[in-house]
Amino acid sequence: AQTVTQSQPEMSVQEAETVTLSCTYDTSESDYYLFWYKQPPSRQMILVIRQEAYKQQNATENRFSVNFQKAAKSFSLKISDSQLGDAAMYFCAYRSADSGYALNFGKGTSLLVTP
């Protein structure tokens, strides 16, 4: 079974600064997808960014980018120019490309953004 580990229960960043959230995963599969989801207090899960394992290029979405290290099974999220609205729980998730297709989530990292 695939496991997703987020080792940082909480992180703090000042507005306009950059923060990196860590995620590692364990799998024996070669083809899969990785995601970062944001969950604000409203509980609505919002997709931030996704990465296909077969792509070497790191995904970027505006201020959000990932550092995907397939050999190390690492998938970190970098948030640049942090904004107050970025404060939320962030979940790393794995999804098999072969079966099931349900998301396998980590425990999450709570991000606090200070003015």
Added chain:
Amino acid sequence: EAGVAQSPRYKIIEKRQSVAFWCNPISGHATLYWYQQILGQGPKLLIQFQNNGVVDDSQLPKDRFSAERLKGVDSTLKIQPAKLEDSAVYLCASSFSGLAGGEQYFGPGTRLTVT
């Protein structure tokens, strides 16, 4: 485009009582997921439907939980009888297809408190 709808948003029941949650996915989405999110953890898949058939229910406690998706659209998740450990947020998600790269869209969730 309307998002995934869930009701109720909150529910408080006593242990051994029964409860039901409703989910209406995005129109045209064939795949529907129910996740359980216990406080401080990431969501965990309970059951996945493809149209009105079950794809994966391996983590559904079948002695007390049941789910159906009649006509391949709306879905209902039931707990009977509820236990204290069932206190959690129940998230419904849908995707256009069950393929691994298909984005899952989440509803706002139902927060269940069992006393």
